[in-house]
Amino acid sequence: MEPFLHGCSIYLRPVEHDDSVHRVAWLNDPEINRTLDFELPVGEAMTREWIRRVSADGTRRDMTVCDLTSRQPIGWGGLLAIDWRHRKAESYLGIGDKHYWGTGVAGQVRLLLLELAFDVMGLNRVYSTVWVENLAMQRLNERAGLRREGVLRAHKYAHGQYRDYVVYGILRSDYESDKQAVGSRDARS
């Protein structure tokens, strides 16, 4: 499938049937799933069924992140709980191919998902809930302009413990003023 939104080295496209192979490998990797709350192990058949279901679900947009050069899938991201009445959604992402960790692609995905929510879909609020120990994801959110809004105590039971989650949020007005500030900084430099 053709790129839908692209950054400088990756692009997003809707999740496809054949993505199940990569998703199963990524989500069963303990280094990847240690900050996620999937029911493990993740199976091939249930993943194919999940892809079929979410592809037809108007309350979410599930994307695969691909390398712009090789076109190989390297991660996932999307919007959940899309609420058209209140014009908001929850955003999520992960980089499954660990060769890409620390390369800045996660930051590109973070920004493309905001572009999807605000510029393409016209939403007003995007939020993200992050396991309190997941410092890299919190930093990614902050660098993209999401504001730390609070902590949901014992929000989920995962990997044998109750987990606190930090809530981050960004409004369309924040997004637009941040973009303007970056634009005027670039124009001055």
Ligand SMILES: CC(C)(COP(=O)(O)OP(=O)(O)OC[C@H]1O[C@@H](n2cnc3c(N)ncnc32)[C@H](O)[C@@H]1OP(=O)(O)O)[C@@H](O)C(=O)NCCC(=O)NCCS
């Ligand atoms: C979370 C994830 C997307 C981060 O991607 P990444 O490529 O590893 O992130 P980066 O290395 O670019 O780090 C992002 C920022 O966090 C900082 N960071 C990374 N690890 C950190 C740590 N342990 N403590 C503090 N800061 C940290 C980095 O320095 C970087 O900040 P900078 O841009 O100011 O230098 C990736 O590790 C992943 O997909 N993990 C599994 C799935 C997951 O947890 N998804 C999020 C669910 S909410």
